[in-house]
Amino acid sequence: xxxxxxxxxxxxxxxxxxxxxxxxxxxxxxxxxxxxxxxxxxxxxxxxxxxxxxxxxxxxxxxxxxxxxxxxxxxxxxxxxxxxxxxxxxxxxxxxxxxxxxxxxxxxxxxxxxxxxxxxxxxxxxxxxxxxxxxxxxxxxxxxxxxxxxxxxxxxxxxxxxxxxxxxxxxxxxxxxxxxxxxxxxxxxxxxxxxxxxxxxxxxxxxxxxxxxxxxxxxxxxxxxxxxxxxxxxxxxx
Amino acid sequence: xxxxxxxxxxxxxxxxxxxxxxxxxxxxxxxxxxxxxxxxxxxxxxxxxxxxxxxxxxxxxxxxxxxxxxxxxxxxxxxxxxxxxxxxxxxxxxxxxxxxxxxxxxxxxxxxxxxxxxxxxxxxxxxxxxxxxxxxxxxxxxxxxxxxxxxxxxxxxxxxxxxxxxxxxxxxxxxxxxxxxxxxxxxxxxxxxxxxxxxxxxxxxxxxxxxxxxxxxxxxxxxxxxxxxxxxxxxxxxxxxxxxxxxxxxxxxxxxxxxxxxxxxxxxxxxxxxx
Amino acid sequence: xxxxxxxxxxxxxxxxxxxxxxxxxxxxxxxxxxxxxxxxxxxxxxxxxxxxxxxxxxxxxxxxxxxxxxxxxxxxxxxxxxxxxxxxxxxxxxxxxxxxxxxxxxxxxxxxxxxxxxxxxxxxxxxxxxxxxxxxxxxxxxxxxxxxxxxxxxxxxxxxxxxxxxxxxxxxxxxxxxxxxxxxxxxxxxxxxxxxxxxxxxxxxxxxxxxxxxxxxxxxxxxxxxxxxxxxxxxxxxxxxxxxxxxxxxxxxxxxxxxxxx
Numbered sequence: 001x002x003x004x005x006x007x008x009x010x011x012x013x014x015x016x017x018x019x020x021x022x023x024x025x026x027x028x029x030x031x032x033x034x035x036x037x038x039x040x041x042x043x044x045x046x047x048x049x050x051x052x053x054x055x056x057x058x059x060x061x062x063x064x065x066x067x068x069x070x071x072x073x074x075x076x077x078x079x080x081x082x083x084x085x086x087x088x089x090x091x092x093x094x095x096x097x098x099x100x101x102x103x104x105x106x107x108x109x110x111x112x113x114x115x116x117x118x119x120x121x122x123x124x125x126x127x128x129x130x131x132x133x134x135x136x137x138x139x140x141x142x143x144x145x146x147x148x149x150x151x152x153x154x155x156x157x158x159x160x161x162x163x164x165x166x167x168x169x170x171x172x173x174x175x176x177x178x179x180x181x182x183x184x185x186x187x188x189x190x191x192x193x194x195x196x197x198x199x200x201x202x203x204x205x206x207x208x209x210x211x212x213x214x215x216x217x218x219x220x221x222x223x224x225x226x227x228x229x230x231x232x233x234x235x236x237x238x
Numbered sequence: 239x240x241x242x243x244x245x246x247x248x249x250x251x252x253x254x255x256x257x258x259x260x261x262x263x264x265x266x267x268x269x270x271x272x273x274x275x276x277x278x279x280x281x282x283x284x285x286x287x288x289x290x291x292x293x294x295x296x297x298x299x300x301x302x303x304x305x306x307x308x309x310x311x312x313x314x315x316x317x318x319x320x321x322x323x324x325x326x327x328x329x330x331x332x333x334x335x336x337x338x339x340x341x342x343x344x345x346x347x348x349x350x351x352x353x354x355x356x357x358x359x360x361x362x363x364x365x366x367x368x369x370x371x372x373x374x375x376x377x378x379x380x381x382x383x384x385x386x387x388x389x390x391x392x393x394x395x396x397x398x399x400x401x402x403x404x405x406x407x408x409x410x411x412x413x414x415x416x417x418x419x420x421x422x423x424x425x426x427x428x429x430x431x432x433x434x435x436x437x438x439x440x441x442x443x444x445x446x447x448x449x450x451x452x453x454x455x456x457x458x459x460x461x462x463x464x465x466x467x468x469x470x471x472x473x474x475x476x477x478x479x480x481x482x483x484x485x486x487x488x489x490x491x492x493x494x495x496x497x498x499x500x501x502x503x504x505x506x507x508x509x510x511x512x513x
Numbered sequence: 514x515x516x517x518x519x520x521x522x523x524x525x526x527x528x529x530x531x532x533x534x535x536x537x538x539x540x541x542x543x544x545x546x547x548x549x550x551x552x553x554x555x556x557x558x559x560x561x562x563x564x565x566x567x568x569x570x571x572x573x574x575x576x577x578x579x580x581x582x583x584x585x586x587x588x589x590x591x592x593x594x595x596x597x598x599x600x601x602x603x604x605x606x607x608x609x610x611x612x613x614x615x616x617x618x619x620x621x622x623x624x625x626x627x628x629x630x631x632x633x634x635x636x637x638x639x640x641x642x643x644x645x646x647x648x649x650x651x652x653x654x655x656x657x658x659x660x661x662x663x664x665x666x667x668x669x670x671x672x673x674x675x676x677x678x679x680x681x682x683x684x685x686x687x688x689x690x691x692x693x694x695x696x697x698x699x700x701x702x703x704x705x706x707x708x709x710x711x712x713x714x715x716x717x718x719x720x721x722x723x724x725x726x727x728x729x730x731x732x733x734x735x736x737x738x739x740x741x742x743x744x745x746x747x748x749x750x751x752x753x754x755x756x757x758x759x760x761x762x763x764x765x766x767x768x769x770x771x772x773x774x775x
Binding site for chain 3: 034035036037040047049051052053055058076078080081082083084085086087090091092122124126128129130131
Binding site for chain 2: 059068119148152232
């Protein structure tokens with residue numbers, strides 16, 4: 001699958017934070033930042049600060065999850081009480097439960113766990129500070145943590161959202177844009193094949209706008225994918 | 239067509255080669271393409287392309303030697319933690335033969351043993367045994383854990399790395415293929431050995447490691463660099479499959495085998511009077 | 514609690530009997546301490562502390578609430594801790610464990626009883642509105658001695674906490690988001706945790722040392738020199754001498770620890 005972004009998809013207009021319409025926020029990823037976890041990653045994009053850690057493959061102590069032919073994953077997305085403007089009560093709410101589920105589903109197609117039947121891989125995503133787009137950033141960080149843990153994968157998974165703000169299709173919505181905008185389309189892909197493993201859409205878009213948003217999100221994912229690779233490389237070549 | 243060089247760092251999903259190459263470990267084939275499934279370093283041997291992982295969990299294989307810790311005592315077997323997604327069992331019959339003995343009198347929870355993987359069945363039940371030279375329970379010493387993929391690097395070509403450490407620290411060292419390493423010697427030397435093993439793990443993917451480790455050992459122990467800094471033969475990370483060495487290379491055996499006097503083998507005659 | 518290999522238990526015990534430790538520290542020596550503040554801009558106060566490989570992030574968030582009826586003119590402090598499953602293979606997602614609640618309560622006691630926060634200055638309108646400060650401990654990497662790391666992180670976060678200026682007028686709260694004040698602090702406190710292994714008391718236990726402890730003792734001390742909180746843990750007993758020697762060490766370490774909280 002090849003997408004060609006032509007100039008008429010995005011105009012040269014500037015956004016409130018000074019970014020171009022197709023520009024992602026400043027991004028930083030670091031791999032292997034925790035001592036105890038088998039794999040870990042820290043990611044900052046815009047005001048988001050996210051930690052991801054992986055344990056496993058380990059013995060599956062939850063019998064109902066065990067599968068005799070392959071390893072299984074368990075995923076938890078969790079927000080720190082101080083990660084948002086109004087303190088969030090600790091523990092899972094409906095939103096974080098949904099995000100945990102779609103994150104697991106976004107990542108699962110990338111994993112090659114057949115070599116580890118009856119085992120379990122735990123993926124934990126902790127939002128230390130949230131500033132729009134945490135689910136995509138969480139997926140991006142989790143994939144780095146999985147690679148860092150030495151888990152076999154078909155490809156990395158990388159997430160990025162596009163959306164509609166002030167009538168324009170823009171890439172990587174900030175919190176403010178997400179709140180004030182008309183639509184938000186979070187996407188995750190496996191960059192080598194371009195296969196899409198996460199897709200949500202929240203808000204109103206025309207068919208043409210959705211097409212643009214999807215193409216733009218995929219283009220954003222590809223940029224972020226390069227930063228993922230660098231992060232893993234820096235762990236060993238710094 | 240090849241897209242990468244030998245020893246290049248790759249991440250999961252990277253395209254390594256097309257057509258005329260064969261997929262080795264750490265890779266998979268998709269159409270005509272061979273892709274990496276791991277974060278690791280490319281290993282090119284003739285037309286076979288593999289990726290040597292920088293980190294991994296130990297997956298037990300029949301014939302491996304491992305270091306394990308007794309974590310459970312059941313009716314006729316011990317449960318053994320072997321630092322793997324699959325825990326091991328040591329059947330009482332492997333230790334006593336047909337005699338009935340009280341298990342907890344032989345090995346207790348927390349005891350650390352050098353064991354052989356006797357069998358791994360379809361449901362990943364890992365049967366362990368103690369038959370073989372040097373197998374049994376460790377007394378004293380310390381444990382160091384490293385990621386199992388770096389075991390070959392710790393051993394070095396024909397045991398060059400491990401023997402160098404043993405010579406300089408006068409420690410006894412036993413390496414399990416599951417990444418656990420037992421070290422016993424003078425208390426200070428045990429800690430130096432541990433630090434050096436951790437350093438090897440951290441820098442296993444770099445070249446010139448044997449010399450650097452040699453310098454480090456001399457600095458830590460003598461306070462100065464070796465006078466005769468000859469170029470020692472450097473082995474490459476990932477080049478050695480430790481299992482092959484274990485089975486085929488006579489020089490290698492002592493890297494895995496402990497001196498027998500250090501290991502407390504279950505002495506059956508001692509238990510006869512118990513019941 | 515981890516099962517620890519018997520030979521590891523022996524080697525740690527033997528070292529400690531000779532006043533040595535596996536990582537080369539003296540028995541009364543802390544690991545490296547790194548404190549970073551204001552890393553979470555959405556929290557009014559925040560800090561990350563690394564004590565060796567142990568890592569804790571703390572966020573402090575003020576909210577306006579009603580005072581307790583028996584203390585109508587003072588603000589409220591709430592301390593909560595989450596031992597996140599990223600921090601240790603044995604930590605599970607779910608409601609806080611006993612250990613997590615104990616940690617939060619001991620840190621809370623140290624903050625409260627040191628009277629470091631001038632709670633009366635957190636009163637906006639007596640009997641009606643006060644500031645409630647929520648302190649959330651996020652344990653992200655567990656390599657022993659959460660107590661001292663947590664107290665450091667809380668102290669550092671509180672020292673950097675900014676409160677909006679709130680006024681009470683005609684049954685309404687008016688908040689000036691642009692004008693802020695520092696959280697009113699009267700004192701500082703640190704905590705020193707010891708574990709007893711054999712007959713030795715060891716400061717700042719590593720994970721391995723904690724795994725074989727006979728008993729644990731945490732002592733909170735204020736900058737002004739009062740013992741403000743203590744907690745004994747572990748299944749083994751302590752002698753009076755053990756406790757008094759730990760208190761002595763705590764006093765002698767106080768200034769060294771406070772230097773990290775500038």
